[in-house]
Amino acid sequence: MPALPQTLAHLITQYGPHLHDTPPGGWQGRESSDRLVKTHCCFCGVQCGIQLKVRDNTVIGFEPWEDFPVNRGMLCPKGVKRYLQGSHPDRLLTPLIRDANGFSSADWPTVLDHVTDHIRRIQDQYGHDAFAVLSGASLTNEKAYLIGKFARLALRTRHIDYNGRLCMVSAGAANRMAFGIDRGGQPWSDIPLAKCLILAGINIGECFPILTDYIWRARDNGARIIVIDPRRTPIAGTADLLLPVRPGRDSALMNGLLHVCLARSWIDYDFIAQHTQGFDEVRQTVASYTPERVAEITGVPAAAIVQAAEWWGTAPTAMLLHARGIEHHTQGTENCLACINLVLATGKIGKPGCGYSTITGQGNGQGGREHGQRCNQLPSGRDIENPEHRRIVAERWGVAETDLPGVGYTATEMREAIHRGEIRGLLCICFNPLVSLPDAVYTRAALERLEFFCVIDFFMSETARHANVILPGSLHEEDEGTVTTAEGRVIRIRQAVQPPGLARPDWEIICDLARRFAPRKQFPYACVEDIFRELRRVSRGGLCDYYGITYEKIERQQGVFWPCPDHAHAGTPHLFDGGTFYHADGKARFHPVEYRPPAEDVDADYPVLLTTGRVVAQYLSGTQTRRIGPLVRQYPEPLLELHPNLAASLDVRTGDQVRVLSRRGAITLPCQVVRTIRPDTVFIPYHWPEERSANLLTIRALDPISKIPAFKVCAVRLEKVAA
Numbered sequence: 001m002p003a004l005p006q007t008l009a010h011l012i013t014q015y016g017p018h019l020h021d022t023p024p025g026g027w028q029g030r031e032s033s034d035r036l037v038k039t040h041c042c043f044c045g046v047q048c049g050i051q052l053k054v055r056d057n058t059v060i061g062f063e064p065w066e067d068f069p070v071n072r073g074m075l076c077p078k079g080v081k082r083y084l085q086g087s088h089p090d091r092l093l094t095p096l097i098r099d100a101n102g103f104s105s106a107d108w109p110t111v112l113d114h115v116t117d118h119i120r121r122i123q124d125q126y127g128h129d130a131f132a133v134l135s136g137a138s139l140t141n142e143k144a145y146l147i148g149k150f151a152r153l154a155l156r157t158r159h160i161d162y163n164g165r166l167c168m169v170s171a172g173a174a175n176r177m178a179f180g181i182d183r184g185g186q187p188w189s190d191i192p193l194a195k196c197l198i199l200a201g202i203n204i205g206e207c208f209p210i211l212t213d214y215i216w217r218a219r220d221n222g223a224r225i226i227v228i229d230p231r232r233t234p235i236a237g238t239a240d241l242l243l244p245v246r247p248g249r250d251s252a253l254m255n256g257l258l259h260v261c262l263a264r265s266w267i268d269y270d271f272i273a274q275h276t277q278g279f280d281e282v283r284q285t286v287a288s289y290t291p292e293r294v295a296e297i298t299g300v301p302a303a304a305i306v307q308a309a310e311w312w313g314t315a316p317t318a319m320l321l322h323a324r325g326i327e328h329h330t331q332g333t334e335n336c337l338a339c340i341n342l343v344l345a346t347g348k349i350g351k352p353g354c355g356y357s358t359i360t361g362q363g364n365g366q367g368g369r370e371h372g373q374r375c376n377q378l379p380s381g382r383d384i385e386n387p388e389h390r391r392i393v394a395e396r397w398g399v400a401e402t403d404l405p406g407v408g409y410t411a412t413e414m415r416e417a418i419h420r421g422e423i424r425g426l427l428c429i430c431f432n433p434l435v436s437l438p439d440a441v442y443t444r445a446a447l448e449r450l451e452f453f454c455v456i457d458f459f460m461s462e463t464a465r466h467a468n469v470i471l472p473g474s475l476h477e478e479d480e481g482t483v484t485t486a487e488g489r490v491i492r493i494r495q496a497v498q499p500p501g502l503a504r505p506d507w508e509i510i511c512d513l514a515r516r517f518a519p520r521k522q523f524p525y526a527c528v529e530d531i532f533r534e535l536r537r538v539s540r541g542g543l544c545d546y547y548g549i550t551y552e553k554i555e556r557q558q559g560v561f562w563p564c565p566d567h568a569h570a571g572t573p574h575l576f577d578g579g580t581f582y583h584a585d586g587k588a589r590f591h592p593v594e595y596r597p598p599a600e601d602v603d604a605d606y607p608v609l610l611t612t613g614r615v616v617a618q619y620l621s622g623t624q625t626r627r628i629g630p631l632v633r634q635y636p637e638p639l640l641e642l643h644p645n646l647a648a649s650l651d652v653r654t655g656d657q658v659r660v661l662s663r664r665g666a667i668t669l670p671c672q673v674v675r676t677i678r679p680d681t682v683f684i685p686y687h688w689p690e691e692r693s694a695n696l697l698t699i700r701a702l703d704p705i706s707k708i709p710a711f712k713v714c715a716v717r718l719e720k721v722a723a
């Protein structure tokens, strides 16, 4: 085994069994390969570099890619095991059409004719908007761009949205409101320069494990680490301070921190005057958020609030990172805005070692929200209701502006429209709504109401089982393209193998379908790079300007940060240098946030708070990771985490079965008694379907701005199940 960098040794300390348990063909493997393909991990938004070992059109293992600067050869358990999924027997190999006996194989011309006929029938009978498209934030930038153009020009429907609606949209909305642009302001390499880090609702050790190394490097440089979370997550175990917030109270806590900073004069008034607007309203709003009042709301001791504010307010450099823990709420956008208020008021942005970022859960969570697959968005983050933006895109696509549909429903609103009979047909790619959406019973009922449902996927997901037609698409290693990491770096995904059997690259399937509805000149691509060249041209001058990014430049520079407006431009790692923001006047905006309680809170019937999230061995709806043997062995089934006090009140011990009931449904799970969670809160990971699905319990309530569901808080009751 090669000598380990110190940081990797740290990770082995944390994840020992998983990194040591490298499977045959992995890092230590001796299986000979034909070639190594430099690409990236198919999972989270860190997008670690990896070299896939390929022999005979099969991925047989991996090697570290030590030159890639983000992870420098390190990988977490999911990255180590990812190569095992391609050989799973569930891999879809032929197009499938539902018949009386289940599904039958079909050839491509037959199945595409079948799909075309059904879409035409529905649209002729009910109008173009009766057919909708749901896509995914793990798709490459090229596919995200293509599927948006396909929906609007080929299908002429306004209803297209993506599963990032369940993920980063609260942060995205807040970023646009505050900064005028939706991207983290600085690369990860700034994290070790910070002298104080606030990690709010972000389980870095399990969801983005490789970023742990950056946090620990900051700590080794003397940074104070403050974690805000109802659970003592792995990263909180090494933090200086944990603020164990009651789920759904984050904006009150952030207002409390700013209140203390104001009271103690830890405010950067020069920065506020030169680079921001709207501070006075925020100052008035937070005046009533005294530490004592905030302690009452959040359950965090007042002294801890004061301590956190002092470390943040007095640090010369500081950075605030967050993820779904504060975003998955009916106040998700407000929670993010309250964080931004603290960052702006203390001037901790726009200079080295300072900044603010959300970390995207999905591989292309950043790029997936830039290129036009959102219901209100055209490519380059353009607004579909803005006449000038519509004119530019229509002109570059060679169509009349009136040919572009208007704003459509979000993914969460589409489900309601299906129930109302407004949407009759659906095409779904890279999205497993039956596991991912809250209130799974309601989702299943929606899928059963559809007159025609087509799925493009590589495995038979729980959602695909409800389809009329399944088109076998491509795994990550079977297609080309680019993705944009959570830090804004555009990187290359390289094809390592051809799709097996009759499976095809997703972009080819979409283009074949598109050409049945629209002139070929609108979808003229011969290869993925053709799509990227068009994406660049269409993005030119837009907010997410990729015009100066080429595949060659990405390889030469190990990624390019957008905006990159011309060929001579090297990209923009630091977005807000010198305190320049992207509103027309160059200033950032404060937004006052009043705390609102969650949509559903505890009461006498449902006295416990439920919060949901991830575990390190699984990813999203589990379509991939539940098919990777070593990851399944590492965490085979969902466990209900609860505090010893709560366990004692129920008379249960670790391993006992506990029934969890909400107003939507009930599930029974083995419990795990842990001291790392608040006594009034339980946790269930959400990666499993059917009777083990956390989303049988969660609530459909949405954030009014981002339309993200409140996955992180609802009320439940617990019952011990007799042995």
Ligand code: SF4
Binding pocket: 041, 042, 043, 044, 045, 046, 047, 048, 071, 074, 075, 076, 077, 078, 079, 080, 207, 208, 209, 210, 211
């Ligand atoms: Fe993959 Fe994310 Fe793990 Fe890196 S940290 S190996 S990108 S899952």
